[in-house]
Amino acid sequence: MTLLRINGLGLEIHGTPILRDVSLEVARGGITGVIGESGSGKSLTAYSVMQLLPEGSAPRGEVLLDGRDIALLDEAALCRMRGNDVSMIFQEPMTALNPVRTIGDQVAETILIHAPRTSRRAARRRAAETLERVGLPGDQFPLSRYPHEMSGGQRQRVVIAMAIALRPKLLIADEPTTALDVTTQAQILDLLKGLVAEDGMGLMMITHDLAVVSDMADDIVIMKSGEVVEQGPARQIFGAMTHPYSRALMEASGHVPERAGAAADAPLLEVRDVIRDYPMARRHVLGPSRMFRAVDRVSFNLAKGESLGLVGESGCGKSTLTRAILGLDPIQGGEIRLGGEVVTAGHSVSREQRRKMQVVFQDPYGSFNPRHRVGRLVCEPFHLFDRQPRSDERDTALANALESVGLKADDANKYIHEFSGGQRQRIAIARALIIRPELIILDEAVSALDVSIRAQILDLLADLGDRFGLSYLFISHDLSVVRSITDRVMVMKSGRIVEAGETAQVFDTPAHAYTRSLIAAAPRLPDHAAAT
């Protein structure tokens, strides 16, 4: 039974073609996974179904919901349809909820808007039932909770409750788990699967990650540059991909860069019993200030030329540890040595020590001052030299750094907004590389990138590591990435390292229960798919 049928959908925004001849179907009680990288038009396809298109849009083709063409409905009918028949879940659970209203009010409100004759009490009762269905039972999560009192996964459950409160026929989920940790992601995916089965809803699941939909979708649609390049039943698609782009996408998501990986025995970074406490808010005005231990007696060694992974979920203390190693925050106990010398936090870190390490952050959009040109941005670490390089030395180093990350030397004169996310991450690597440090800390450096771009950046990192004998501390929540590029890996939970060892060994025979749960939760492509 077809619930939603999109037929030859085309879209132009201010004359720029965005979508071309997109056709897909969602069956009642079925899950259709729409997969594509940023700019593929997958989200705009979803917005076309909701008729929530940006100004200046000129859609063509037909969108049939239950046999009715949505394009022919007037605004009042559309409002009735949105929320009632079709609901949507967005990526960011932090911004999808109103922070000053309780979760009960917010769920009840969606009910009241579409069924105004419901009494307030009935709406709240229904809100409570719906929250219970999404795994937020009233005895633990009363309706009077505020969004900030809940975790990201719990908030996403509230968002789902709002979307399904009216039992819509079609649910559109736009990257619903991208902002979540792996274990939370697995739970939310299970929840969505369960809801579809119980309510007979159709689910259109939009994601950039093939693995996420691989074991839940009935049908798969792969999009690229506003067109559908491949579609069909999931089993068939994963069994035999025909279009070169889908195969490239498949390969990229399981990409393993080639590395020589010759690690010397000499330790470059030694971390001994490091403790990092944060002061928390006092309970009352005169009460003692309480401390939160973010990093609890962490010890490890990183050898020259080695690539070490640090894996953990958000809030486990991995970023705090990074900041301590970089000497940005003071530590409350233990010792960090870089090249044999103690790293002391704050402004007393010597320039010589700072010259040995550099960092690449996650967000390719927030890592650069938008008001400086690329040349100035990349050259910033030169500040660490006592003698500033002459301008010709500087230009040579700049050109070398940009070229070694696959950019052109004259990109130095451009502003950062002229570059895409992947290019910006290359620039961030160039900035880290320009003073030839021994250690580069990669804090979720590829997490925000599309899979094919991510594969390229991983290749680049592997190549640079071999060429310049770099050591990497690779921090990520993404297990597959860590697995592909590290020699050894550490698993961190609640400020402690619970397991450490050779990467292959940790992944194949995890010893700690937490490591096992992380590995089990990580979405995986079907095994037979990789062979094709």
Next chain:
Amino acid sequence: MRRLIPSRNLVVGAVLTAGFAGLALISFVWTPYGVTGVDIANRLKPPGGGYVLGTDQFGRDILSMVMVGARTSIAVALIAVGIGILLGVPLGLAAAARRGGVLDEVIMRANDLIFAFPSLVIAILITAIFGPSAVNAIIAIGIFNIPVFARLVRGGAIALWQRDYVLSARVAGKGAARISAEHILPNLANLLIVQGTIQFSLGILAEAGLSYVGLGAQPPVPSWGRMLAESQTLISIAPHIALFPGLAIVLTVLGLNLLGDGLRDILDPRIRKTRR
């Protein structure tokens, strides 16, 4: 560069502001009549005839007075805003850089202290102690601009200190002062331009208020506030001598506020998206 789509507010505000600034500049080289001479024969002339806006009780041309008065108002307000920016911005940057530290507390509590006093009363106090003059008016208004800019900059800067590019700069060994100058301040420029415009209009109002009670620029330097004060007793016989300086104040303040609003619409990306 961003597209500059001028809104109606912006255009009206810019025209009004430019108009008064133009009048003030022209007055340096030319005014229809002198503003210091007394011409009893032509006192209280209504608008029209040889005097476009009429004359006051001493026979001085009101248009000339308004033009020269614009000079005083704009100079006082501009310098006062300058004091606020020059002292308030570094204080705000320093407080943000040492967030939660002693310096932050000292700076911000001192700001609270200034904020706690009603500004006009303190301005009257200062001018009463040090004697009424344009310079003391500038200082009095300027002091109250300091906490406005310090708070604004601290708030904006704290958010920017969390950015990754600031972390990168710290990894590159740059100190707080250098990061503030290179990475924080340029990204707060929009905020400062908008707030500066609005403080400018408040400065003009404050100057007019101080002059009205006789604590601003002293005679014979013309000033809008004192023109209003002097016209008080004659308002029933010759309303025009109160009307025109009053209009000048209203239109300048309106113009600057519209300009500030318009600039904010263009420069603040958050508002730019939602408002058309």
